[in-house]
Amino acid sequence: MIGRDYIAVVAEGHTPSVTNGLVDITPSFVVPVSALQGNAVFIAPAVGVNFNFPITFGGTYAVGDQIVVTVCSNDRSAQKWKKIYRHTVPSGGTALADIAAYFATKIQTDGLADAPYTAASAAAVTTVTAKNDDSKGIEGSGSTDSSAGTIVVGPAVGTISEGQPQDLIDKGIDPNDINLASYDTVRFDYSPEVPIGSVDAKTKRAREVYWYGTPGEGNAFATLINGL
Numbered sequence: 001m002i003g004r005d006y007i008a009v010v011a012e013g014h015t016p017s018v019t020n021g022l023v024d025i026t027p028s029f030v031v032p033v034s035a036l037q038g039n040a041v042f043i044a045p046a047v048g049v050n051f052n053f054p055i056t057f058g059g060t061y062a063v064g065d066q067i068v069v070t071v072c073s074n075d076r077s078a079q080k081w082k083k084i085y086r087h088t089v090p091s092g093g094t095a096l097a098d099i100a101a102y103f104a105t106k107i108q109t110d111g112l113a114d115a116p117y118t119a120a121s122a123a124a125v126t127t128v129t130a131k132n133d134d135s136k137g138i139e140g141s142g143s144t145d146s147s148a149g150t151i152v153v154g155p156a157v158g159t160i161s162e163g164q165p166q167d168l169i170d171k172g173i174d175p176n177d178i179n180l181a182s183y184d185t186v187r188f189d190y191s192p193e194v195p196i197g198s199v200d201a202k203t204k205r206a207r208e209v210y211w212y213g214t215p216g217e218g219n220a221f222a223t224l225i226n227g228l
Contacts, residue, residue: 007190008171008210012180016213016221018228025211033228037189037206042222045182045215048133048161053140054154055103055126057096061149065089068144069103069153074137075116075130083110089146096124133161134170163212171210184218186211188225 011026024030055069067087074080085106089099104121107128112118117138119128130138136158142151161167163183169175191206213221 006171006208006210008168008173009212010168010173010177010183011211011213011217012183013214015217016224018224023225023228025209031190031192035191036225036228037191038226038228040186040188040222040225042218043162043185043187044218045163045184046159046161047164047182049159050130050133051136051138051156051158052127052129053138053156055100055128055140055142056152056154057099057124057126057149058152059146059148059150061089061094061096061099061144061146063089063091063094065144065146065149067099067103067142067146067149067151069107069126069140069142069151071107071115071117071128071140072138073116073130075132075135080137081116083115089149097121100124100126130156130158133158134167136160163215168212173212180214182215183212184215184221186213186218186222186225188222 009026009029014026016024018033021033022030023033023036067089069085070082072080072082085103087099087102093099093102100121100123103126104119107119117128117130119126128138128140136156138156140153142153144151163185165178168178168183188209189206190209211221
């Protein structure tokens, strides 16, 4: 099958229920109990914060010291993006703020092109930030051959966006069908007993469903599916 391997539906103001062996996932999407495979997962709404990590320079650097920073990310695909940035400390550039600014500029230049992250600096710290809030696939490392200069790369922190309007749009939901500020999300498996149509295909193949409902409805719906 070519295309999406999931179905995304919106069910604003709807409470799913089971009647005569049928589950009304949405008012227009009603399926037999036997078509649901359980393993439903409820995800509460969360405002995303792009994952980012700090690179902190310390100590005292001398002219000619070598510094290496590596940034990795799989935010765009399962294939990991890996980029190594090298810097030789020049005359007049030994200040920690200058070193942090150099790496921020270098990484940000990549960010303006293909890299899935950007960077900025403040004082002796360069902060590398993912371009989106959909995953936590960014990380970094650093090393130096300096006898007195140090580099510390912190862990990436952030919040994955869940149930926000842009998340629904990313899953293929028509923006005209989005009327709430946030949604509960329930993911579950669906094995159609007859071929069904979607954005890309008409198939009987089992698919994952992304159900977006009014906050407060998701946990009960996931419990309902898992209890079938």
